[in-house]
Amino acid sequence: MLKKIFKVISVFISLVFIWFLCALFLPKIKTDPKLNDKEKEVTIYVRSNGVHTDIVMPRVSEQYDWDTFINDTIFDQVDTTYHYISIGWGDKGFYLDTPAWADLKCKTVVNALFGLGSTAMHVTYCRSMRPGERVKKVRISVSDYRNLIASICGSFNLKEQKLQLIQHPSYGQHDNYFEANGTYGIFKTCNVWTGNTLKDANIPMGLWTPLEFGVMDNL
Numbered sequence: 001m002l003k004k005i006f007k008v009i010s011v012f013i014s015l016v017f018i019w020f021l022c023a024l025f026l027p028k029i030k031t032d033p034k035l036n037d038k039e040k041e042v043t044i045y046v047r048s049n050g051v052h053t054d055i056v057m058p059r060v061s062e063q064y065d066w067d068t069f070i071n072d073t074i075f076d077q078v079d080t081t082y083h084y085i086s087i088g089w090g091d092k093g094f095y096l097d098t099p100a101w102a103d104l105k106c107k108t109v110v111n112a113l114f115g116l117g118s119t120a121m122h123v124t125y126c127r128s129m130r131p132g133e134r135v136k137k138v139r140i141s142v143s144d145y146r147n148l149i150a151s152i153c154g155s156f157n158l159k160e161q162k163l164q165l166i167q168h169p170s171y172g173q174h175d176n177y178f179e180a181n182g183t184y185g186i187f188k189t190c191n192v193w194t195g196n197t198l199k200d201a202n203i204p205m206g207l208w209t210p211l212e213f214g215v216m217d218n219l
Contacts, residue, residue: 019186027195027206027214034202038141044148044201046194046219047086048134053194053215054088054122055152056129063142064149070123074165077173082125089155089180089197090190092120096168096177115185120166121156124175136219140201148201155193157181191215 042063045056059066059082066085072078093108111117131137140148156163157179164179182188187210195209195218209215 022208023210023214026208027211027218029207030204030218031199031207033204038143040139040141042140042142042145044138044140044145045084045129045131046136046138046198046215047129048212048216050134051212052088052090052190053212054086054124055148055194055197056084056086056126056135057145057148059083059085059125063145069153070163072125075125075174075176078125082127082174084126084129086124086126087152088122088190089119089182089193090122091184092118092166092177092180094184095120095122096166115183117184119180119182119184121178121180122175123178124172126174134216136216138198138203138219140203144201144203148197151197151200155181155197186210 042061043058047054047056057064057066070085091108091111093111097105097108108117129135129137158164159179166177166179168177182193184190189210191209191212191214194215195205198215199205203219205218206214209218
């Protein structure tokens with residue numbers, strides 16, 4: 001019995017080691033974007049809190065008006081001075097039940113790692129954006145921006161063509177959570193979603209980006 005237990009533990013440790021090796025090296029292998037000679041007219045941003053990444057876009061532009069997709073009136077303190085919209089995807093339990101690391105529970109971690117929970121979209125309005133260590137500026141073409149919009153909108157779980165607002169206290173007065181499509185897990189984390197979504201916009205990105213640096217270091 002002890003030998004069997006030791007074998008199971010050894011296999012588990014080996015799998016964890018392999019996962020971290022892949023998480024370290026696969027982001028360094030960049031995907032080749034499609035040849036695109038079009039002028040890069042749209043500025044977007046990717047921001048990080050050190051663990052999680054979001055995509056930030058102009059709230060209203062010639063190419064798209066996000067107010068036509070997301071009703072800003074459901075946000076407590078959002079007015080016309082908020083010029084950017086930040087959108088991220090992630091595990092619903094992490095989003096709603098873990099406002100701080102001290103609130104993290106074992107059940108939340110297990111559900112997230114093994115895809116036992118549901119997912120949510122986190123939408124935050126921002127007044128301004130400035131490039132920095134945790135905010136990367138990216139220029140893309142109009143057609144690539146449209147692909148980015150389509151990919152992000154497709155991640156929202158719509159019911160009768162309407163967003164499903166999650167009734168839960170948000171972190172601030174200018175953000176909310178919505179039901180999302182997809183399953184969170186060790187192979188598809190919030191940062192994998194960001195990386196894949198950026199690839200849809202023809203932005204060079206690592207093959208697999210489960211950790212935050214895998215996204216940010218490629219921008």
